[in-house]
Amino acid sequence: MHLHGPLFPIPYDRTMRGRSVDKNAPRKPLTAFMMFMKERRSNSESLASLPFGERNRILGAEWSQMSKEQKQVYSSRAAEERAKYNVLLAEYKSSESYKTWLASNEGYVKNPKRKKGVQPEAERDSRESNFRVSIFTTEFLQYNRLREVVLRQLKKQAIQLEEETALLSKHVENLVHAETRTKTQLQSCSEQLANEEQIQKRLYRELVAALAEVSLPCSGGTSDSISTGTEHITETSVQSFFTQLEQLKEDQKHPELIIKAQELLETAISKKIIKLVSL
C-alpha cells in the first residue's frame, strides 16, 4: 500500500529540500505504470477525455487488476529505459555542467517547494559542506555509488529474467512431453502399418499359390484387338487380377473360370493354405 503523505508532521527534513532542480540533468525514465498510462491514454479517446483525477484512478485500478505477466511487457521496457537513463546519468555526472550545478548547491541555497501540510522548518547546513573532503574521494564515492545502483538494477533484472526463464522452461517441458507422446503414437502406428503390410504380403503370396492354375484371357490395351494371350496371378498383380475376375463375373463371361477360382479358394482356405486373419 502506497502512502500519500506523512501521517503527522515530520520533525526533520528527510528530503533533498533546499537543493535546486538541475535542469541539465537527464529526465527520469518512465516507470512501468507510467508507460502503461501513456499507452492507454493514447489508444483510448474516452479515457483521454476524462477528467485528470478520475482517469488516473481508473488506470490505477486497471493496473492493480493486471497479472504479473501482463505487467511484464511494461516492466521490461521500463527496465531498459532505466538502464539507458543510468548510463546518461553517469555521463552527466562526470560532465562539467554537473560539477557547476553541484557547486551552486553547496549548502542548500534555494528555498524549497513544499507540499501542503508540510510545516516550514529552519534550513540546515549541508552535511557535505561540513566536511572538507578531497575532490578525488568525493568522485570516488560517487563512482562507487553509481556502480552499486547499476549492480542493484542488474540483480533485479536477473531475477525478472529468471522468472521469465522458469515460465518458458515450463512451456518447453510441456512441448517435450507432447512430442514424446506423438512420437510414441507414431511408433505404434508405424508398427501396426508394418504388421499390416506383412499380413497383406503373406496373403498375396498365399493367393498366388492357390490361384496359380487360373489363367485369365488377356483383354489387351484396346477393345478392337482381341488378344489371345493369357494372364496369371502374381504377387504384384493380385488387385488387378481380382478386378478382372470381378469384371468377368459381371459380364457373365467364362463362368468356368469363376467357378474354378472359387473352388480353388475354398479348398485353399479349408486346407489352411490361405490363413485369414480377423481384423
Added chain:
DNA sequence: CCACCTTTGAAGTAC
C-alpha cells in the same frame, strides 16, 4: 507561469 489534482513505482534520504 506554475502549483495543484491523481495514479504507481523507482530511487533518494534519514533514522
Added chain:
DNA sequence: GTACTTCAAAGGTGG
C-alpha cells in the same frame, strides 16, 4: 529495513 518524499505523464484550473 522502515518511513517518507520526489519525480516521472497527462491537461485543465486558479492564484
